[in-house]
Amino acid sequence: MTANRGFVPATTDYLTLGVHSLDHFGLEVPDLEPAKRFYAAFGLDVASHGSALALRTFGGDHRWGTLVEGKRKRLHHLSFGCYTDDFAKLRERAEANGVELVDPPPGFESNGFWLRDPTGLLVEVKVAPKTSPNHKTPGTFISSPEGVAGAPVRSKAPRVQPRRLSHVLVFTTNLGRAVDFYARNLGLRLSDDSEVVAFMHAVHGSDHHILAFAQSSACGMHHCSWDTQSIDDIGLGAMAMAGKGYTKGWGLGRHVLGSNYFHYVRDPWGSYAEYSCDIDYIPANQQWTAGHHAPEDSFYIWGPEPPPDFVVNHEA
Numbered sequence: 478m479t480a481n482r483g484f485v486p487a488t489t490d491y492l493t494l495g496v497h498s499l500d501h502f503g504l505e506v507p508d509l510e511p512a513k514r515f516y517a518a519f520g521l522d523v524a525s526h527g528s529a530l531a532l533r534t535f536g537g538d539h540r541w542g543t544l545v546e547g548k549r550k551r552l553h554h555l556s557f558g559c560y561t562d563d564f565a566k567l568r569e570r571a572e573a574n575g576v577e578l579v580d581p582p583p584g585f586e587s588n589g590f591w592l593r594d595p596t597g598l599l600v601e602v603k604v605a606p607k608t609s610p611n612h613k614t615p616g617t618f619i620s621s622p623e624g625v626a627g628a629p630v631r632s633k634a635p636r637v638q639p640r641r642l643s644h645v646l647v648f649t650t651n652l653g654r655a656v657d658f659y660a661r662n663l664g665l666r667l668s669d670d671s672e673v674v675a676f677m678h679a680v681h682g683s684d685h686h687i688l689a690f691a692q693s694s695a696c697g698m699h700h701c702s703w704d705t706q707s708i709d710d711i712g713l714g715a716m717a718m719a720g721k722g723y724t725k726g727w728g729l730g731r732h733v734l735g736s737n738y739f740h741y742v743r744d745p746w747g748s749y750a751e752y753s754c755d756i757d758y759i760p761a762n763q764q765w766t767a768g769h770h771a772p773e774d775s776f777y778i779w780g781p782e783p784p785p786d787f788v789v790n791h792e793a
């Protein structure tokens with residue numbers, strides 16, 4: 478229960494060295510076409526870039542995800558953004574910690590530095606715009622005034638378009654080791670954990686978690702989570718996905734750790750894309766005391782039973 482306690486001391490020093498954002502994730506899949514259909518149906522702006530797919534949210538330029546073809550579905554890499562002034566210091570600190578810097582993978586050459594986490598996952602740190610919000614992204618609830626019908630007819634239901642990537646949850650072989658690694662080298666801090674999951678935030682103000690871990694026998698991608706503006710959007714997104722054949726998933730519910738409302742849609746490879754709303758926010762200058770929770774008391778506060786295979790790592 479207390480395996481991770483003490484790795485990331487709480488502090489109010491908001492100038493502490495660390496990355497500011499999860500810039501994007503890289504995923505390898507056996508066929509890009511099903512990926513294109515899935516993420517487009519999910520409400521993302523999906524574009525081909527040479528032999529890769531780029532995932533953006535509508536109305537924004539930032540590339541939140543890159544998909545390339547490979548033998549099987551596999552988490553390819555995670556990329557984190559930092560401020561210009563912190564880049565050299567982060568690299569020096571990683572080297573001082575004994576972390577070996579590696580060459581970028583083919584096709585992902587960059588001006589960042591690359592390393593491998595304890596499970597072998599490739600991680601990039603680069604100078605990039607801060608894409609983690611500087612304040613909480615509030616959820617909204619619009620109540621219709623008297624005399625006005627609030628809901629449209631089904632055929633006029635609006636198409637949901639997530640606003641940004643919130644976080645990814647990845648499988649790892651040792652939660653304590655993962656938390657320690659990302660704390661020491663990237664400056665992430667533990668937000669909350671239980672025996673089977675751990676959640677980490679960035680030091681310059683971010684969602685309750687930009688990176689989360691679930692215990693497994695191998696590395697892998699469990700889900701990418703996308704911020705939407707309302708619970709209504711989560712429901713609309715889930716219904717639209719079901720209408721396109723993506724009927725498997727979990728939701729509607731509300732998590733305890735992070736507090737976000739959720740619906741997970743199962744992707745073509747057995748992992749998930751999450752519609753999320755109103756996730757807790759940890760400001761840069763505010764102390765957050767990490768809680769250590771019993772799994773049964775901290776997974777979700779309400780919602781249906783999760784599917785039995787919800788936390789199966791199909792990359793293991």
Ligand SMILES: [Fe+2]
Pocket residue numbers: 644646700702751
């Ligand atoms: Fe999530």
